[in-house]
Amino acid sequence: MKAMTIEEKLSVDKFFVDEGNPHIIIxxxxxxxxxxxxxxxxxxxxxxxLNEDGTISFDxxxxxxxxxxxxxxxxxxxxxxxxxxxTCGIEFRYG
Amino acid sequence: xSDKFDVIIVGAGLAGSTAGYILxxxxxxxxxxxxxxxxxxxxxxxxxxxxxxxEKIIPNFAQEAPVERKxxxxxxxxxxxxxxxxxxxxxIRLGKQFQDSYVVLxxxxxxxxxxxxxxxxxxLATGVRxxxxxxxxxxxxxxxAGEDEMEADVVILADGVNSLLAQKIGLRQExxxxxxxxxxxxxxxxxxxxxxxxxxxNEGEGASWMFVGSCTGGRIGGGFLYTNKDSISLGIVxxxxxxxxxxxxIPQMMEDFKQHPSIRPLIKDxxxxxxxxxxxxxxxxxxxxxxxxxxxxxxxxxxGLVINIGYMVRGMDLAIASGEAAxxxxxxxxxxxxxxxxxxxxxxxxxxxxxxxxxxxxxxxxPEFMENHRIFNEYPKMVDDIMADLFIIDGQPSKPIKSKLxxxxxxxxxxxxxxxxxxxxxxx
Numbered sequence: 001m002k003a004m005t006i007e008e009k010l011s012v013d014k015f016f017v018d019e020g021n022p023h024i025i026i027x028x029x030x031x032x033x034x035x036x037x038x039x040x041x042x043x044x045x046x047x048x049x050l051n052e053d054g055t056i057s058f059d060x061x062x063x064x065x066x067x068x069x070x071x072x073x074x075x076x077x078x079x080x081x082x083x084x085x086x087t088c089g090i091e092f093r094y095g
Numbered sequence: 096x097s098d099k100f101d102v103i104i105v106g107a108g109l110a111g112s113t114a115g116y117i118l119x120x121x122x123x124x125x126x127x128x129x130x131x132x133x134x135x136x137x138x139x140x141x142x143x144x145x146x147x148x149x150e151k152i153i154p155n156f157a158q159e160a161p162v163e164r165k166x167x168x169x170x171x172x173x174x175x176x177x178x179x180x181x182x183x184x185x186x187i188r189l190g191k192q193f194q195d196s197y198v199v200l201x202x203x204x205x206x207x208x209x210x211x212x213x214x215x216x217x218x219l220a221t222g223v224r225x226x227x228x229x230x231x232x233x234x235x236x237x238x239x240a241g242e243d244e245m246e247a248d249v250v251i252l253a254d255g256v257n258s259l260l261a262q263k264i265g266l267r268q269e270x271x272x273x274x275x276x277x278x279x280x281x282x283x284x285x286x287x288x289x290x291x292x293x294x295x296x297n298e299g300e301g302a303s304w305m306f307v308g309s310c311t312g313g314r315i316g317g318g319f320l321y322t323n324k325d326s327i328s329l330g331i332v333x334x335x336x337x338x339x340x341x342x343x344x345i346p347q348m349m350e351d352f353k354q355h356p357s358i359r360p361l362i363k364d365x366x367x368x369x370x371x372x373x374x375x376x377x378x379x380x381x382x383x384x385x386x387x388x389x390x391x392x393x394x395x396x397x398x399g400l401v402i403n404i405g406y407m408v409r410g411m412d413l414a415i416a417s418g419e420a421a422x423x424x425x426x427x428x429x430x431x432x433x434x435x436x437x438x439x440x441x442x443x444x445x446x447x448x449x450x451x452x453x454x455x456x457x458x459x460x461x462p463e464f465m466e467n468h469r470i471f472n473e474y475p476k477m478v479d480d481i482m483a484d485l486f487i488i489d490g491q492p493s494k495p496i497k498s499k500l501x502x503x504x505x506x507x508x509x510x511x512x513x514x515x516x517x518x519x520x521x522x523x
Contacts, residue, residue: 001283001353001362006346009281009370016132034339041344042335044279044372064372065137067257068277071270071335071374083130083259086224086240091136094282094326094369095201 006046010062018088022060024069025080031055035076042068064090100126100218102425103238103247105225105260107134107209108201109411110395111253113152113418114425115212115219121426125217126245127209128238130224135205138255139280139373141319141328143303144204145196145412152419153211160207162197163323164301165190168294171406172357173475174308174318179357180478190300198301198321198328199411200282225254228264228391234434235264235390248434249425250391253418256374258397266393267384272336273466274378274399276316279349280330283365287325293361294322305406308475310352312343315465317405318352320361326368327361329353332375332408334465345372375410376401380459386446387439392421402454404461404523405470413451420445460522469515473507480506 030036036056039048045062048069056077063084070081083089102118104111107129115127131137143166149156157165167190172181188194213219229237229244237246252261256275261267285293294302306318316333331348333341343351352358376382376399386393394400395414402409424442428434446452484499504512 001359001365001367003350003354004367006370009346009367012367013370038339041341042277042338044277044345044349046344046346064370066277066372067270067374068275068335068372070257071272071275072338074269083224086130087132087222089137090371091132092139092202092369092371093136094203095135095139095205095371 010045013062014091014093015061016088016091017061018085021085023082023084023089024058024060024063024078026056026058026077027079028055030077032076035073038072039069039077042072044068098246100124100245100247101429102126102249102251103128103245104251104253105238106253106255106397107219107221108138108205108253108255108395108414109208110397110414110418111251112205112208112212113149113415114251114253114394114422115217116208116215117152117419117422118425119212119215119217123426123429125212126247127212127217127219128223128225128240129209129219129221132222133202133206134209134219134221135202138201138205139278139371140199140201140411141278141280141321141330141408142199142201142411143196143321144199145409147193148412148416148419150193152415157195157197161203162199164198164296164299166196166198166303167300168296168302170302170304172304172306173478174306174310174355174357175475175479176309177356178479178482179306179355180482196303198303198323200323200328225260228260230264233389235388248390249428249439251421251425252391252393252397253395254397256376256396256399258393261384261393261397264388264391266386266388266391270374273334274376274382276332276334276375276377277338277345277372278330278332278375279345279370279372280328281349281353281367282323282326282369283329283362284326284368285362285365290322290325290327296322306352307405308471310348310355311471312341312348312351313468313472314338314341315468315471320358327365329358329362334377335374375403375408377403378462379403380455381462383455386443387436389436390434392424392439392442394418394421400451400455402458403465404458405465416449416451417446420449420451458523464518464522467515467518469507469511477503477507
């Protein structure tokens with residue numbers, strides 16, 4: 001199998017994105033590089049990335065709802081973490 | 096549907112649906128609420144189900160349930176970047192009734208079990224997220240979902256490893272990074288005949304394969320491979336508390352694992368069908384929450400009921416047994432019309448008497464043992480080097496086997512080896 005990027009992998013998954021209604025809210029002005037690195041390394045969907053100004057960005061659309069970021073950074077970068085609204089989010093067809 | 100149910104179960108996974116099945120069969124009015132659009136659609140396993148606990152409840156279930164393959168081959172590999180040293184055990188003994196285990200995919204399997212609960216008379220409501228619990232006079236008396244409130248004598252929290260409801264009601268703390276691991280998994284499709292040829296499998300038989308070492312970049316965790324009917328479940332599991340020290344990200348670990356020289360030929364020409372991730376409770380006995388309170392019990396992953404002993408990870412058979420124990424305790428409580436904490440203590444008592452707590456207790460030192468980084472670095476390297484010395488001939492004068500072995504053991508230190516050996520054996 002050819003190497004695949006995480007974006008390519010997520011594109012085969014089935015999502016019902018709750019447009020405009022993120023289930024995870026991060027603190028946009030967080031700059032602690034240690035905390036930021038934790039999230040970048042740990043998110044299995046690679047949804048956290050570092051901005052040029054040292055802040056962090058996050059895209060909830062490809063979230064697999066594992067909760068790793070909540071466990072790691074609940075009281076630092078993650079301001080709110082909930083499951084998506086009913087019927088929204090990832091739908092595993094195999095699991 | 097009456098206004099009030101006897102029991103509301105949050106989560107139609109294996110623990111929830113098992114409890115629902117038993118309670119509905121006994122004539123209770125049961126509501127199972129699932130946030131996914133169908134049972135299992137938010138669930139992930141590695142994964143293998145040891146049959147014994149479900150076999151007791153639904154005899155010969157594997158003949159009707161959507162199982163992928165019966166496991167008759169167990170493999171374990173020590174892995175370095177360049178090599179893999181593998182133990183391969185193939186036996187029909189692995190497939191005998193009550194000893195058998197099956198590779199399953201949760202989306203399909205959980206739907207089947209939820210349907211069994213429905214056939215028994217339980218009401219299944221999918222696409223509903225429970226936001227909070229109703230509490231009256233210090234007793235859980237139902238659930239809140241959006242604008243709706245639904246009441247019950249007892250609520251069973253079967254809402255998975257990241258049980259926000261058990262946290263809200265104070266039965267468990269926030270999960271700590273060293274208590275859980277994150278698993279990432281790919282479903283890779285292969286034609287059935289090619290898959291059976293590659294893994295040397297008879298029709299319907301399957302392989303379970305665990306990896307330790309470079310697959311997690313030398314950090315705490317491991318890799319896994321299970322054969323489905325016409326796909327492979329391939330993934331890694333890494334302890335969340337150890338990722339900070341890791342050089343690689345989780346997606347990178349997964350991709351590097353796939354490109355390992357021992358894995359690459361196994362998935363050649365395969366097609367990715369799904370990429371998934373999930374948390375796995377790992378601390379076992381040391382992370383047990385308060386399992387019951389007035390009007391509420393916690394089961395399955397929500398209670399952290401998983402045993403991880405390195406070469407084997409078990410959660411689903413414990414989830415099923417905990418669902419059964421909860422159901423029995425509730426039937427008892429129903430008879431007495433007493434749903435107090437004191438009455439529901441029967442649930443813990445039944446768990447204590449079963450393999451669930453006995454096994455969790457037996458292996459309670461293992462998670463600590465796994466925190467030893469030699470297991471993921473020095474030992475796979477040592478085994479690799481010994482094998483290389485035994486098998487590589489390059490024209491240089493050979494050395495006696497004894498000195499070959501000793502030179503590699505000495506790199507780690509004989510004392511370390513003895514110490515780790517004793518600790519490992521003691522924790523199992």
